[in-house]
Amino acid sequence: MRGGRLLGALLPVLLLATGCGIRATDVVEAGEPATVEVASGGRRSALVYFVSSSSASRLMPVVRTMSPPESVDGGAWTDNGLSGASAALYLLFQGPTRAERDSGLRSELPTGGGLSAAIELSSVGVKVTIGMPVTGLSEAARQQLVCTAAAASTADRTEVVTVIGTEGVIGPTHCAV
Template sequence: MRRGRVLGALLPLTLLAAGCGIRATEVVEAGEPAIVQVAPAGQLGMVLYFVSSSTASRVMPVVRYAEWAENGSGSGLTYGEKPPAGAAKALGLLFAGPNRAERDAGLRSELPDRRIKIGVELSAQGVRVALNTQVTGLSEPARQQLFCTAAQARTADRGEAVTVTGTDGVIGPARCAV
C-alpha cells in the first residue's frame, strides 16, 4: 500500500521532468528586427523621437512628412519653411518639440524648448552632434531622443553610435535603446 502511494507521488514528478515531450533546443538566431517603409508614395519623411506620457517616459518614433504639392515655386515640396535636409534638420525639428497632433496623441519632449545651434558630423565612428546648450544634465529620455533621432537620420537601423557635445561636456558615445 505504501509502495503505491510513493509511486503515485512520483508519477507527476516523472511527467514534469519528461517535459511532456518537448525537447530542449539551442538558441535559434532569427536575424534583425523587421524594418518597414512607413512613408506613403509621394511623401518624404524623417523620424523623430518623442517621449510618450502614457508609457512611463518611453521614447517613441514619430514620422514627420513633407508632402508633394503645387506650391508655385516649381519644387513641388512643401514642409513649413524649408524641406528636410539630413540629421541637422531632424535634430532642429526635434528641439522644436512635438506638433499639435503629436501633443494631442500624448507625446512630449524632455529637451529644452529653444532655438539651438546644431552641428552634425558623420564619420566612420558614428554621428557627432555639437549643440550650444548644456547636455550633461539631460534626463535619460532626453538623451535617447537625441541618440535615436541622430542615429535614425544617419541609418535606418539606428545602430550608429552617437556622441553629443554641449557647452558643459560630452555625453556618449551611445546607441539608441529603442
C-alpha cells in the same frame, strides 16, 4: 413530447449557466507591447523620437514632413525644404505638434527654433554638436537626441552616437529603442 420541448428550451439556458467549462482567470502578464519598425517617408521627411506619456521613458518614433520654417539655425535650407540630418534635430527641438501632444507624446528637451546643431557621420559613428548644455538632461531627453541622430544619419539605430554640448559630452552610446 412535452418533456422533449421543455428539455430543448432549457438546454441553451443550462449551457449558458455552466459557461461551457471555461473558468475565469486573472490577467496574465505577457511582456512588453508589440513593436514595429518605422521608416521615414523618404527624402522630405525625418524620423524624430518623442516620449510617450503612458510611460516615463518609452520613446515613440514619429515621421515628420519637412516644411519651410521661419528661420533655421544648424540646417541648410533649399528649394525643397530643410535638408540634411540637422533637419531632424531642428524638428525634434520644435517639440510635438498639437495632434502628437493630444495622442500622448511629449518631449523632455527644451523647445525652440534658435538652437544650433550639426550632425556628422564618421568612421567611429555619429557625432552631434549642439549649442546647449547636455550633461544635465534626463535619460529620456538623452535618448531622444541619440535615437533621432542615429536615425537621421544612418538606417541603423544601433550606430554609436556621441553628443557634444556646450559643457560636456554624452556617450558614445546607442539608441535604446
